[in-house]
Amino acid sequence: MTSLDRRLRELRGSRRALVPYFVGGLTKDWSQYVHGAILAGADAVEVGVPFSDPMMDGPVIQEGALRALRAGATLESICHEVASSAFDAPIVIMTYYNVLHHFGLARAAELLATSGISGVIVPDLALEESDAWRDVATPLDVATVLMVAPSTPLARVRRIGAASQGFVYAAARMAVTGRASDVGDAERVVSAIRSTTDLATYVGIGITTPEQARDAAQFSDGVIVGSAIVQQILNGADTTAIEAQIASFRRALD
Amino acid sequence: MTSLDRRLRELRGSRRALVPYFVGGLTKDWSQYVHGAILAGADAVEVGVPFSDPMMDGPVIQEGALRALRAGATLESICHEVASSAFDAPIVIMTYYNVLHHFGLARAAELLATSGISGVIVPDLALEESDAWRDVATPLDVATVLMVAPSTPLARVRRIGAASQGFVYAAARMAVTGRASDVGDAERVVSAIRSTTDLATYVGIGITTPEQARDAAQFSDGVIVGSAIVQQILNGADTTAIEAQIASFRRALD
């Protein structure tokens, strides 16, 4: 059991978790947004390390990744920023497998661990292919969060639930990241996950408004909010505005 | 034996024949050119009846035919002009078979005969296909002039010589009508013809200058001059200029 597991299990007793997503390196002061988010009530933060070919992301996060790449963001630069920022909440890196693979799995796990990063979400790293990575990450206390989709059959949910660390990512719908108007299939997905594991289960993909967050919180342990926030930053929102946005989600959840 | 045969046989005793070619209907006053040519020493005149697809003609006569067609020239209009012009020399129509075929062979022969036309040259009417036409033309005293080419084998020359009427057209070269710088294979062609028939034998295809005409006259009974004259008319030469041109050919032949 990783530190992230323990931390999020503890949280479970007190409130629904709010996990906002930021694109690492999207702006010069991107870590200020993370600080602000934590101040405004984020329980953990997903930090995206951009990849040229983000196949699980919709237009908003694609655009964010593209801008971050143009600005020179790399796995190393983002980890260093995380390391030096000493955030008050667990940081989970979200990236694509090639970024880790190309860096070297052992070297990447080492970098994450020494940067104080608690876990990773790698959407294109299927359970079946994840052993090599988890073999190096788990010993360094870097959790590997796995995802369950609405299409995942129950037997498979069980295996994913058993293998996931930190929490289980419940995809609310058959779609890539982006904004949506409801919580989709989330309740069904969460209940499948819960029938197989007692890990915290957070709902993501399409959570756009505080209302949706509140709906999802009815049946899950928390929500992940990505495109809705990144869109604001792409639109030029400053840290105050983002803090306000996070705060409104916080209120909806509490 | 048609009247044209007799007329040209007679001529043979006195001088080399000069047969200029004019495109019927090329200008409003085209018959004036014919009159002038006869005055200047033409022994017979070829009058072209234009056809849309003159496959035996080079660019000069093609252009002449095109202009004449645009001006509305038809077999009938040209025959009427010939009939009313009462030229002082035999007129031989040069046209393509479709013009006669479409008019109706019998009707066409009748029209030519009543217009006082002595003969026809139909370059695309091969010996083998010419019976139907000759069957209607010969009884009306319209001669059908056949052509021998440098490629014609001797056995075939014999048949063509036997079938031709008026004269035999000796093609000086393997080419369509146009201008050239020598008399090509004419001597060989003429001697082949002469070995098979005593019809008058005229050289055409490429006779451009009085010098060439003189060369050809050394071994033949006369020359046909087409593109060299039509080119002058296309260039805007008046009847006086054409008369002068014909006269220079006349001098070269005598």
Add this chain to the structure above:
Amino acid sequence: MTQRPIYMGPPDDGGHFGSFGGRFVPEALMPACLELDDAFRDAWRDPAFVSEYRETLHEFGGRPTPITYLGRLSQHLGIEIYAKREDLAHTGSHKINNVVGQALLTKRMGKRRVIAETGAGQHGVATATAAARLGLDCTVYMGEVDTVRQALNVFRMELLGATVVPVTSGSRTLKDAVNEALREWVTCVDDTHYCIGSVMGPHPFPWMVREFQSIIGTEAAQQLRERGVGTPDFVVACVGGGSNAAGVFAGFANSDAALVGVEAAGGSAVGLGSPGVLHGMRSLLLQDDSGQIEEASSISAGLDYPGIGPEHAHLAELGRARYVRAGDDVVIAALQLLSELEGIIPALESAHAVAWLCAVAGTEVPLGSTVLLNLSGRGDKDVAQVRSILRGES
């Protein structure tokens, strides 16, 4: 008991199919036509030549082309349609069958060069292709207007090593290219063969080209037999000069199949023409009151010819084949329909045959009839044009 006549046999010695055909060429070309007649007769009797011809079409040309049952179109129209897939032959149409035959014959006659006329460029590309393959020089005559409209096909021929000569006489289109090729042939008939592109021209061309194309019909008849379909009720092909139609008809001329040639409405020599003489043959032609040849007009360049092969004129006269017409608009719709239902984008030429079927399925072609449709070529060459038409750009 009356003997049933034999259709599509050889023409008479002068190359006549009834009152059509013959040899109407300048004397300079007659020896070449006679030589070609002899050479072809001799070659076509020679098993070595015939097998080289077949083998070349097999190894190089992609024959046999398949017969495809068009299930979805059949269902749509209520008739059973089998397509002979000349679109799959090398260079994209049936034209290759003819040029391979003539190019082999050129070598056999000891000539080193071919010339050809072309309209849109299909026959020119095919001729340049066969010439490249056999190491013959090649010059293609193409109306200047067409060299501009079909600049890519000019480049294709050049890639294949051919020289393309723009023809600036007359209407600067196909019929003038034929005239020019004939004029040129006069000057080089010694070492050059004129590789004519359809069942037209002076004897022996209409017969020879039909014989080289008859591989279509022979194959199709056998393929239909092997599939248990037997003799179709109808055999339908588009008609420009008529070579693909003659080729497929040849396999069924003496069967019970009804033969239907579909002309372009604007190039309908049987429908709107009258007997005349052009390009060395007596046939049906579009002509005006004075016997001047009129230009055909069709969206499909390959059908844009004011005449038709003399054997078709004869078959029409005999009533053995029927010739019908399809207009530009229904042709575009037919091209779309076949593409969408069957995944085959036909040449605009071939789409004429489809269009006619669409128009008469259930009436002239009764429901349940079996039809052999000759898909003479693929539509890749036409998509740019169809696109501008559908966008109202032309």
Add this chain to the structure above:
Amino acid sequence: MTQRPIYMGPPDDGGHFGSFGGRFVPEALMPACLELDDAFRDAWRDPAFVSEYRETLHEFGGRPTPITYLGRLSQHLGIEIYAKREDLAHTGSHKINNVVGQALLTKRMGKRRVIAETGAGQHGVATATAAARLGLDCTVYMGEVDTVRQALNVFRMELLGATVVPVTSGSRTLKDAVNEALREWVTCVDDTHYCIGSVMGPHPFPWMVREFQSIIGTEAAQQLRERGVGTPDFVVACVGGGSNAAGVFAGFANSDAALVGVEAAGGSAVGLGSPGVLHGMRSLLLQDDSGQIEEASSISAGLDYPGIGPEHAHLAELGRARYVRAGDDVVIAALQLLSELEGIIPALESAHAVAWLCAVAGTEVPLGSTVLLNLSGRGDKDVAQVRSILRGES
């Protein structure tokens, strides 16, 4: 006695060829990949399916394609070259082999729709073709840049009834079209099959596409046997994703023939890439220092892919196949040479294989060697581009 290894067998259960391949896809797609794996295994064992696949390629796709002995090119280079003529297959390349297989499988799985990515449009047109023929809905994702460069292919797909969606993400070219197709597939995986265009993507695609393409090699081996040529010394094919190469290699993997894949110099994943994970597979990829995927660049759109199929990465690692490169300039020259000597205008992709042969005949490929050259497609799609290049317009 050591046992000789068996090459090009099936991958392991996880879809690995050695350390390459696998399934790197979002969980949402894993069930579909697993279902597809089962469905394909089941179908490929089912004689009824296999014969429907073969029959469709025969009746509709024009198979078998011939083997053409390239006599004049052989003489020119001093080696014996036999070309496998995928250019004669329906739609003009080997792509049809794969799409027919996948479209039939789509129906078998009870899905009613296919989606596909396309670069220049070849695979898109092929997919739209198979979908039309089988009555499936079809949506094709194409980089916006490519929809402009290849507007005619967009129209072709539309004629065939497909919807073309311009992709505006990333570099707006092929690799982004794959990303977008994968994203879209997540949303419709229930009733939609993703018909991937080469031996790439997550398992079972690389294996399945190779199996569908192996008809090339199987046919070729048999045809060469029947001609008495036997096993060639070299089997040469161009490599983009690697499907035509995999298809032809499959017929010779366990023979003595040397296998050579020719990459575009600017898209050489084996020559210039390193191991990485993209589009669902672990393979060799062009990438920068941070593992960001680089764009490939080649005159030939079909080779413009920054990766290569995982089985090729494995064959390269094993040394069973060699991967070499050809640059844009020699490729154009090779296209011209083949056109002029043999009357076959090859696709720019296929011209890479010709170019390599021209470069090494007499050295790496010793004089007198026998070569099987896979002519993956015809060049008609490329002539406009080659023309502007030769005119210095681009």
